[in-house]
Amino acid sequence: MSAVPAPLPPEAPGPDLRVDLGRGLVLPNPVGLASGTAGYGFELRQLIDLDRLGALFTKGTTLRPRDGNPPPRVAEVRGGMLNSIGLHNPGVEHVAAVYAAEFTRWRVPVVVNVAGGNVDDYLGCLDRLDAAEGIAGYELNISCPNIANGLDYGRDPVAAARLVAATRARTNRHLMVKLSPNVTDIAAVARAVEDAGADSVSAVNTYVGMKIHRGIRAPVLPGRGTGGLSGPVIKPLALAAVAQVRAAVSIPVVGVGGIMDAGDAQEFLIAGANAVQVGTATFVNPAAALEVLDGLLALALRSGIGRPPGRPGGAVRAVPPAGIEPASTG
Amino acid sequence: MSAPLSDLGRARDQSGEVLAVEALGGGLVEITVRLPHLAATARPGEFAQLRAWDGVEPLLRRPFSVAWTAGEACGFVLEAVGLGTRLLVALRPGDPLRALGPLGNGFQLDPVPARALIVSGGLGCAPFPHLVRGLRRAGCPEVVVLSGAATADRLYPADRFVRGETGVRVMEATDDGSRGHRGFVTELVPEHCDETVAVFGCGPNPMLAALAAALRGMPRPPHRAEVSLEAPMGCGFGTCLGCALPLAGDHGTVWGLCCRQGPVMEVSQVDWPGLLALPPAHVA
Numbered sequence: 001m002s003a004v005p006a007p008l009p010p011e012a013p014g015p016d017l018r019v020d021l022g023r024g025l026v027l028p029n030p031v032g033l034a035s036g037t038a039g040y041g042f043e044l045r046q047l048i049d050l051d052r053l054g055a056l057f058t059k060g061t062t063l064r065p066r067d068g069n070p071p072p073r074v075a076e077v078r079g080g081m082l083n084s085i086g087l088h089n090p091g092v093e094h095v096a097a098v099y100a101a102e103f104t105r106w107r108v109p110v111v112v113n114v115a116g117g118n119v120d121d122y123l124g125c126l127d128r129l130d131a132a133e134g135i136a137g138y139e140l141n142i143s144c145p146n147i148a149n150g151l152d153y154g155r156d157p158v159a160a161a162r163l164v165a166a167t168r169a170r171t172n173r174h175l176m177v178k179l180s181p182n183v184t185d186i187a188a189v190a191r192a193v194e195d196a197g198a199d200s201v202s203a204v205n206t207y208v209g210m211k212i213h214r215g216i217r218a219p220v221l222p223g224r225g226t227g228g229l230s231g232p233v234i235k236p237l238a239l240a241a242v243a244q245v246r247a248a249v250s251i252p253v254v255g256v257g258g259i260m261d262a263g264d265a266q267e268f269l270i271a272g273a274n275a276v277q278v279g280t281a282t283f284v285n286p287a288a289a290l291e292v293l294d295g296l297l298a299l300a301l302r303s304g305i306g307r308p309p310g311r312p313g314g315a316v317r318a319v320p321p322a323g324i325e326p327a328s329t330g
Numbered sequence: 331m332s333a334p335l336s337d338l339g340r341a342r343d344q345s346g347e348v349l350a351v352e353a354l355g356g357g358l359v360e361i362t363v364r365l366p367h368l369a370a371t372a373r374p375g376e377f378a379q380l381r382a383w384d385g386v387e388p389l390l391r392r393p394f395s396v397a398w399t400a401g402e403a404c405g406f407v408l409e410a411v412g413l414g415t416r417l418l419v420a421l422r423p424g425d426p427l428r429a430l431g432p433l434g435n436g437f438q439l440d441p442v443p444a445r446a447l448i449v450s451g452g453l454g455c456a457p458f459p460h461l462v463r464g465l466r467r468a469g470c471p472e473v474v475v476l477s478g479a480a481t482a483d484r485l486y487p488a489d490r491f492v493r494g495e496t497g498v499r500v501m502e503a504t505d506d507g508s509r510g511h512r513g514f515v516t517e518l519v520p521e522h523c524d525e526t527v528a529v530f531g532c533g534p535n536p537m538l539a540a541l542a543a544a545l546r547g548m549p550r551p552p553h554r555a556e557v558s559l560e561a562p563m564g565c566g567f568g569t570c571l572g573c574a575l576p577l578a579g580d581h582g583t584v585w586g587l588c589c590r591q592g593p594v595m596e597v598s599q600v601d602w603p604g605l606l607a608l609p610p611a612h613v614a
Binding site: 037047059070071079088216231233 | 339386388563564
């Protein structure tokens with residue numbers, strides 16, 4: 001991978017937890033906000049110090065605006081929630097023309113999550129976003145469970161590779177691919193997108209789930225009755241997926257799935273993730289990701305991890321958990 | 331048409347202490363919590379996301395209108411209908427409770443109406459004590475509360491709407507006639523309504539749809555009418571996009587967010603047939 005070194009963010013006091021994901025995308029720390037749980041950052045900026053975080057992964061963005069699915073769109077289950085939002089978003093033009101200008105003023109790197117129904121949708125989005133400043137990279141959503149055909153690319157390694165190759169040829173920005181866990185062999189898809197030129201992968205998107213209401217003898221969510229399952233209930237599944245992906249590829253892996261606190265994040269790093277995304281926990285506590293970061297910082301301080309402030313050198317690749325060697329990323 | 335997004339700038343996540351839990355009858359429970367920031371900043375019709383348990387079941391917070399404020403305390407009116415509300419009504423004085431708020435768009439008090447007509451159905455009483463006080467303190471000379479419920483024991487007590495304010499009248503209706511007017515509370519609306527009135531409604535969706543229909547059919551409709559709505563909610567601050575409500579767009583239904591564009595909406599903004607077609611809130 002031919003990484004173009006980006007200017008590193010100014011040294012902050014405390015441990016240096018920067019994570020170099022490749023092709024110029026250097027996260028100031030390994031804790032990001034997961035796509036679909038932070039919008040485009042405007043709400044959370046009013047509630048928390050967003051600029052302390054490692055990255056903001058935006059809501060899935062499509063070529064045209066989408067009004068989303070009819071309600072109910074969310075349903076709580078034991079230890080988690082189901083959602084069927086349907087990629088409700090303002091469309092790429094609005095994101096590129098209006099939101100990106102705001103992103104240029106933020107310190108937190110903004111990675112735009114891009115979704116589509118075919119290759120041309122993705123390319124159209126990237127072309128428009130590439131013309132805008134303020135975007136640190138892209139996370140290709142090849143696995144939204146809540147739109148028709150939204151799973152095709154995520155399920156088929158050949159189709160996924162074709163999509164990644166086409167987008168790779170189109171942009172020089174960092175290209176992360178968000179993997180679907182709703183597959184027989186997630187490692188095969190991960191290898192395929194790595195070979196096709198992805199700079200990193202994030203694992204995992206939500207699991208397809210259903211909630212049945214006994215009173216109405218039907219699913220709670222409309223349409224097919226299914227939604228994406230997230231929250232602490234999926235953490236063991238996500239950890240297993242991250243470990244499988246880690247063993248399959250040499251590019252950086254961003255772990256996501258049910259992280260509620262710093263201990264959960266540490267488990268993902270032990271499983272081989274280079275960075276993490278906090279998702280559903282933000283709904284419960286808008287400051288959850290900051291608390292995860294503070295927990296990892298405390299852990300790093302105790303373990304003597306991270307360069308002392310001011311010391312020159314390359315960014316660290318991950319927070320090595322106490323007593324465990326950092327994951328190799330090749 | 332799309333409702334303006336609420337201001338999140340006043341919202342704080344504050345840890346409070348339960349001061350009192352009172353059973354009001356008919357399953358209604360009023361809890362009083364010491365929450366200085368919320369008490370100082372919540373405007374009538376705004377809500378807070380509450381959590382009073384550790385662990386991940388239930389996972390999400392529960393949204394409640396701020397029923398009233400007094401000094402550093404806030405009141406909330408609720409009923410045990412699911413796991414979260416069962417845990418909330420089981421709280422005891424001294425227990426901790428977290429509240430994220432104030433959230434959402436509240437009722438419009440500006441310009442101050444010459445007369446205010448509040449239409450409350452069942453648990454829809456929740457935002458109104460705070461609104462009654464807000465209207466009177468803003469200089470509204472006359473506030474009429476039409477309070478309805480299925481049965482007398484489920485009527486929110488009239489003195490709790492009033493909370494010592496003058497210039498407030500409460501009229502009651504019950505479906506079974508066990509107190510006040512026998513029938514739906516919306517049947518009382520026409521005799522209290524003309525163009526000098528601003529109407530504020532909260533209650534089950536069918537009741538609010540009946541209110542909207544009654545207002546449309548009036549020879550002298552109110553100059554302003556707002557309702558407080560609810561939806562299954564994830565975050566409460568606009569990032570999960572879960573709490574979609576059908577709004578009347580220029581080209582058919584558009585989905586608006588209850589938490590940021592509501593919970594208070596103008597009656598004319600709501601797609602009423604679309605709202606009535608949704609499954610009841612308890613299903614989610």
